[in-house]
Amino acid sequence: MQLVSYIISHTQLPETSVKNTVELLHEACTIPFISRYRKERTGNLDEVQIGDIVKYKEQFETLEKRKITILKALDDQDVLSAELRQKIEATQDITALEDIYLPYKKSRKTKAETARKNGLEPLAKIIMSQNASDVESIAHKYIKGDISSAEDALEGARHIISEWINERTDIRNNIRQQLERFATISTKVVKSKKDDEAAQKFRDYFEWEESLSRIPSHRLLAILRAEKEGFIKSKISIDDEKALFKIEDRILKSRNACASQIQLAIQDAYKRLLFPSLSNEALQNAKEKADASAITVFAKNLKQLLLGSPLGEKRVLAIDPGFRTGCKIVCLDAQGNLKHNETIYPHPPKSDAIGAMKKISSLAEAYQIEAIAIGNGTASRETEALIRKVHFKNDIQVFVVSEAGASIYSASKIAREEFPNYDVTVRGSVSIGRRLQDPLAELVKIDAKSIGVGQYQHDVDQTKLQSELDTVVESCVNAVGVNINTASTSLLSYVSGIGPKLAENIVNYRTEHGVFKSRNAIKKVPRLGDKAFEQGAAFLRIKESKNPLDDSAVHPESYAIVEKMARDLGKPISNLIGNSTVLQKLNLSDYCSDSVGLPTLQDIIKELEKPGLDIREQAKVFTFNQNIKSITDLQEGQLLPGIVNNITNFGAFVDVGIKESGLIHVSNLSDSFVSDVNAHVSLHQQVIVKVLEVDVPRKRIQLKLHK
Known part of the structure; x- marks a missing residue:
């Protein structure tokens, strides 16, 4: 099965869409770019569908890489037959692939391997044939060297048989099915830890039992965390008698002396090899599902947080509230630049509320403040109450802003580079103020795992979590668009096709040469080639450019289409912007070509009607019930x-x-x-x-x- 067929079997997407999307991915195109600007080639697939193609493409490539490794190992062992090669190459499941390879793995010294070295494999084959009536007499013939008795010989033969049973794919799959359908997970408290204060948050799981297939993700992750911290022990169980019976039913053909030995081997194989391995596999599968569920929730939360309502370019006074250490205040201009900082002490122990109110009032007037942002941590409610007592000359909106992750940012390399001459408290206050102005632009500077949304983010697969969160950030940044003349390196690095190094080059070029005046000027940035420009240009905005399309989501490759539209209407491009009445006169089919179809043309018209429209809602003032304080x-x-x-x-x-x-x-x-x-x-x-x-x-x- 080839890559495209593999993806189709998992996604049920049209073949042409999958084939063309894979080609675009091989051309180093990003998901935001493909979904927005290559709709004709993909059949109008959205970001989620393209993301699925990426996931199964990576899964297929991992499978194929593992096949190559296994084939080489088998070839080196000189056991790779044409039939075995065909079987491996036809396998489309990683678990099935590992089962095929299991008998050939070079593992550590096992009981079966020791028995083989003692010459007991012929005895094991005789027993498995189930034709001998007096296996004990036959076993006496194998007494030599380390084998001192017939029972030693039989035990060694059983170890070999146990390994054969463990390696049988049909038996392994049958037990997998039983684990998938009937396994339970149960827990017991570690008695010595029962009264530990730290253990009390897990006391619901001191004695618990539940179906492994039905346990909610958050509960399984909580149980695994409690076990990792040493407060409980967990156990996976199925009906052992039923499992043994099903194995015996597949192997036993008689009821003679051989059968008795095989029964002992089956019990050994199940207890020592099959169940420990497959129950761990079942738990790992359940953990992977729980991880996926938790990561999905985390990703949804992060997306909502990143696309939170921005106040916009307003002058902000931001306060990081506190009691003993005071409230850290910063004044920011409309672009988020730090203009002033100091500390006030309105709360105990100093309780200088009057002095604090006077200071806030004078700063608001001096810096023409339009909004106040208050961090939602310690002393937040008290500080908010204080601010609402201040009589400002102008109407100033007051917002309470989440501080989650602000301390992480303030101690980060990014913050030190932005504000080398200020301490962490000032940087934290700046972050609070900027979050109000533009949550997305500020939050991209912080490791998403530190923002404080979701649950058990430290317990899930960290590689998968990071990958998913990076995808979410990239999606959000490109959905909103970025002002290239004000964006930070962190924000620019998430733009389609840019990345950290080019983002740094863009900022350095901007610092040295001044603001970009057109999208074409972006090409002058060192190492920003044609591919990066193709992928990123439409997501980068140039305010006050001579060409109004530079401040829109219209891709530069489509400028010629818009110019033709303008000529056909007898108007300059600037007169098309926001002019729905004029745009509706166009017959879009007149502009279709081999590479440009109606989906792209409809997007162009939509963008011309509302160029650069921010998809986010505006920030709204919110007030808690002032009578509720604890x-x-x-x-x-x-x-x-x-x-x-x-x-x-x-x-x-x-x-x-x-x-x-x-x-x-x-x-x-x-x-x-x-x-x-x-x-x-x-x-x-x-x-x-x-x-x-x-x-x-x-x-x-x-x-x-x-x-």
């Missing part, structure tokens, strides 16, 4: 405003303005069945919730989404 202020039945601050498979967590977030369990999101939490709420969504239950000792709050 968990003890909550009462059952209260209706409260809140902000969704995390989403999991089992529900959504909501910030209601206190230290502890409340949980809307999946069952409390709707009166009907909920299959996807994200279909009902999104990250940072402003919601109204009803308090169902408050557990003060355990600091748990149960909420219901109020429609």
